Amino acid sequence: MRRAGAAALVLVLAALAPACRNRAASPPAAQPAPAPAAAPHPAQRFHRIDVHTHISPDGVDRAVRLMDEWGIDGMVNLSGMHPGPPHHALERQLAAAQAAHGRIAVFSTPDFRLVVQRTDYGAAMADQLSEARRMGAIGLKITKGLGLGYRAHDGVHLLAVDDHGLDALFERAGELGMPVAIHCGDPQAFWKPATPDNERWDELQAHPEWSFANSGVPSWQELYDAFDRLVGRHPKTTFIGVHFGNDPEDPDTVARMLDKHPNLVIDTAARVPEIGRHPQEKMRRFFEKYQDRILFGTDTGIGEDQEDMMYGSNGATPPTRADEVRFFTETWRYFETLDRQIESPTPIQGRWKIDGVGLPDPVLRKLYWENAVRVLRWQPPAR
Numbered sequence: 001m002r003r004a005g006a007a008a009l010v011l012v013l014a015a016l017a018p019a020c021r022n023r024a025a026s027p028p029a030a031q032p033a034p035a036p037a038a039a040p041h042p043a044q045r046f047h048r049i050d051v052h053t054h055i056s057p058d059g060v061d062r063a064v065r066l067m068d069e070w071g072i073d074g075m076v077n078l079s080g081m082h083p084g085p086p087h088h089a090l091e092r093q094l095a096a097a098q099a100a101h102g103r104i105a106v107f108s109t110p111d112f113r114l115v116v117q118r119t120d121y122g123a124a125m126a127d128q129l130s131e132a133r134r135m136g137a138i139g140l141k142i143t144k145g146l147g148l149g150y151r152a153h154d155g156v157h158l159l160a161v162d163d164h165g166l167d168a169l170f171e172r173a174g175e176l177g178m179p180v181a182i183h184c185g186d187p188q189a190f191w192k193p194a195t196p197d198n199e200r201w202d203e204l205q206a207h208p209e210w211s212f213a214n215s216g217v218p219s220w221q222e223l224y225d226a227f228d229r230l231v232g233r234h235p236k237t238t239f240i241g242v243h244f245g246n247d248p249e250d251p252d253t254v255a256r257m258l259d260k261h262p263n264l265v266i267d268t269a270a271r272v273p274e275i276g277r278h279p280q281e282k283m284r285r286f287f288e289k290y291q292d293r294i295l296f297g298t299d300t301g302i303g304e305d306q307e308d309m310m311y312g313s314n315g316a317t318p319p320t321r322a323d324e325v326r327f328f329t330e331t332w333r334y335f336e337t338l339d340r341q342i343e344s345p346t347p348i349q350g351r352w353k354i355d356g357v358g359l360p361d362p363v364l365r366k367l368y369w370e371n372a373v374r375v376l377r378w379q380p381p382a383r
């Protein structure tokens with residue numbers, strides 16, 4: 001059903017997008033002016049770094065195609081995994097990224113099996129991170145498995161987000177100048193019963209395993225409080241709170257976290273649908289106030305084939321080309337226009353429309369590029 005509607009959607013978007021841009025420009029002249037010959041495609045108006053993607057080694061060619069088409073200069077692949085035997089996954093990711101000629105940077109994820117295997121697991125993971133850095137990784141990615149899935153040293157209990165055994169790892173990240181992209185918790189609705197009145201019902205129906213209702217995991221708030229303590233305990237380490245600081249439902253809490261922790265920045269990955277439902281003026285003020293602390297990210301998943309793709313989130317069937325067009329078109333529209341009640345980039349994340357924040361160009365340049373260059377200490381070659 002999504003597929004059937006998708007082709008029509010491309011036509012609708014193609015028809016709508018230029019109209020909304022004209023509206024923002026000067027009023028129509030009596031005589032239509034000739035179009036400037038070399039006007040850049042709207043997607044190409046800014047330089048962009050997407051700090052939050054997941055690229056499989058065979059997806060690099062597709063990633064470059066995506067970047068070229070949608071005006072993205074560089075991507076950060078958060079799925080770098082860790083170095084060494086048996087899989088040498090980081091080595092493979094770094095080798096694959098070379099085909100993108102400097103446009104893909106790679107974060108490493110620690111091997112959490114070390115927590116059960118060794119009493120000095122924090123030191124072992126820190127050394128693994130140093131090795132990843134030596135190989136070329138530029139950051140550390142912590143998945144939501146911390147707090148929701150990885151086992152503590154006893155092999156029975158869940159490893160806490162602010163487990164003291166991991167201190168050596170987070171300290172080392174700071175010493176190495178590697179930012180820590182951390183996903184803690186998940187949408188709050190995933191803790192509520194997966195019933196038709198759940199606001200994430202469409203997504204939970206497609207992925208019942210994403211529900212944490214009655215699952216025995218810590219509450220959303222317990223995880224978030226541990227995240228707060230973790231960031232506070234390592235002030236010399238820069239944390240990127242992914243998915244809008246892990247709390248897109250409540251920008252006031254995110255603001256308090258940013259005020260409290262100078263070492264915290266956030267990304268926008270896969271949460272435009274969520275932040276886009278808050279009042280337009282409130283979110284615009286948020287983006288202006290924290291203009292040095294927000295990094296553009298999408299959570300795009302990229303494999304070899306179209307059916308391997310993920311644009312923020314997926315339904316029961318693989319996404320189509322039309323889903324891609326809508327995802328990027330509506331994402332740029334959210335950040336760059338004040339259009340109200342527009343299509344969400346990822347409708348499966350909630351049946352509501354969103355209001356754009358229409359950021360001024362200097363703020364957009366920080367969001368899309370400058371903040372990432374500063375935090376990552378990396379930049380792709382000029383397009």
Ligand SMILES: [Zn+2]
Binds near residue numbers: 052053054078269299
């Ligand atoms: Zn992600």
